[in-house]
Amino acid sequence: MRLAELSERSGVSTATIKYYLREGLLPPGRRVTATQAEYDEEHLRRLRLVRALVQVGRVPVATAREVLTAVEDETAGQVDRLGAAVGSLPHGPAPAPADPATAAAEHTAEEVLRLLGWGHHPENPAHGMLVSALAALGRLDYPCGIEHVLPYGRAAATIAEHELAVIEDLDAPTTQLEAAVALTVLYEPVLLALRRLAQAREAGRRFGSGTETETNDGPPHEAEGR
Amino acid sequence: MRLAELSERSGVSTATIKYYLREGLLPPGRRVTATQAEYDEEHLRRLRLVRALVQVGRVPVATAREVLTAVEDETAGQVDRLGAAVGSLPHGPAPAPADPATAAAEHTAEEVLRLLGWGHHPENPAHGMLVSALAALGRLDYPCGIEHVLPYGRAAATIAEHELAVIEDLDAPTTQLEAAVALTVLYEPVLLALRRLAQAREAGRRFGSGTETETNDGPPHEAEGR
Structure with missing residues (x-):
């Protein structure tokens, strides 16, 4: 598919996709002419992961690239790749001082x-x-x-x-x-x-009174099929 | 206690305490002279909560003030005060669009x-x-x-x-x-x-191999008294 279709199917603007391509978060498409490239389902899937990390998870772009590198590292076993990928995610404030x-x-x-x-x-x-x-x-x-x-x-x-x-x-x-x-x-x-x-x-x-006593306190209902 | 002691006992600098006082995150001390005020155990306790919210939880100062107002609202019952206080904490990204x-x-x-x-x-x-x-x-x-x-x-x-x-x-x-x-x-x-x-x-x-098999896979040991 072309860039426009990748954008439409992923819901990510073409400008943002181009930015992800430049930053190496997406592998380049297959060149078909000097100005056009072709993208496949793998691009679409990868784009979904990038959006999850960057747009929803607010993971910095440089960090997302590290995570993706770990996911792609085919020299490592699956557990190690998962460990490296999750280990590259942000982990909150810097280590505590030695007190x-x-x-x-x-x-x-x-x-x-x-x-x-x-x-x-x-x-x-x-x-x-x-x-x-x-x-x-x-x-x-x-x-x-x-x-x-x-x-x-x-x-x-x-x-x-x-x-x-x-x-x-x-x-x-x-x-x-x-x-x-x-x-x-x-x-x-x-x-x-x-x-x-x-x-x-x-x-x-435990401390209930006022508005909280109005909650449904009965036993959970049976799950409905869905 | 004086400001210096409040700072020492709380581990919060006097400049930061003065900032919290100005922003209304701490109630003012009891004036003893034109330039000095006296603080008590309640200030120390409140300062601990403010640090938890602002310094560790990265809650914005204006939000922390709302949380503290809810905690202090003696006209409401405890469950409602807790609900209002926790409800004032940041809740992530703005509500999703109606899609x-x-x-x-x-x-x-x-x-x-x-x-x-x-x-x-x-x-x-x-x-x-x-x-x-x-x-x-x-x-x-x-x-x-x-x-x-x-x-x-x-x-x-x-x-x-x-x-x-x-x-x-x-x-x-x-x-x-x-x-x-x-x-x-x-x-x-x-x-x-x-x-x-x-x-x-x-x-x-589940997928284990390599480094992961070295983990302690035995049954948990008994808890040691502490």
Whole structure:
């Protein structure tokens, strides 16, 4: 397909597609004349991932390029490619300074991961993100002990199990990798929004009065087929 | 205590404290002389919450002021104050446009919340955040059906149950409210980091090879007292 069709089918403007091509986020099309190139379904799929990262996930363009490079690295196994791709995503504020709060946070993180049976992977950027977040809690003297953090880990384990099952159902290994990266980014706001809704619900149950008592407190209905 | 001691005990510079005072994020101290004011434990506690929101959670100052106003509103019940405070927090990108993807996302959100038995609260900003995130997934043609979203809701419910139990253990109603708001913000990166670690673990189990097989795959050890 030509650039105009790629734009129409992807919903991304031709100017933006040209920008992604220049920045190396999309592989070049197959030249057919001096001024025209031909694009295929793979371009369309890749464009979808780029939009998920850049437009929805607000991942910086340079970071998105690193993520895509990892996805494409056919010399590595699938787990390592996924790890490298997700590891290239932004991981929040810079590592915490080496203060007592960070030391305590490192101890907590290590114990929580040990109790979950996940092993200790300090080289994973998500490990640094966890330690920073726990250290910030500790510095402000908010609850952040092993028993406070463990329930989040258990919930994360059930989520990850579901997510990998969804990803495994997809066709090709490359599609799986792309979806894994996109879903990692795109489901973050879903999870955070549901957590806030769940908190409101739970606060209503515990401290409830006023408007909150009007919520549907009955047992969940049966799922309707859809 | 004087400003210098407030700064020392909170770890916030005197310049930043003065800025927070000017912006109304901290109530003024009790004047003792023309140039000096006296601060108390409540200032220290409030400063901790402001730091959690502004410095760690990157909440804009104007937004933080709205959150604090809601926390302090003694005319409202605790659930409503908590709802208003958390509702004032940033909720990601602006609401999605009224397109078919948004209509589908609204339907999915409503069904998921009904199946969870949480009731339908479109006035909660987290509801809009959920619909936007699901619409973005739908526009990019990634899996976002009821069966895909429900497991996140179930995980969020177990997290919220744990969180409200932690909050209920705290002393005074105001302290509970402040902690609820701070923990909502500060535990977001904890949850997201643990999700990424859980994904890496689960990917290793499913597609595992190479480095991932070296992880501790045995049963979790017993918790050590701490």
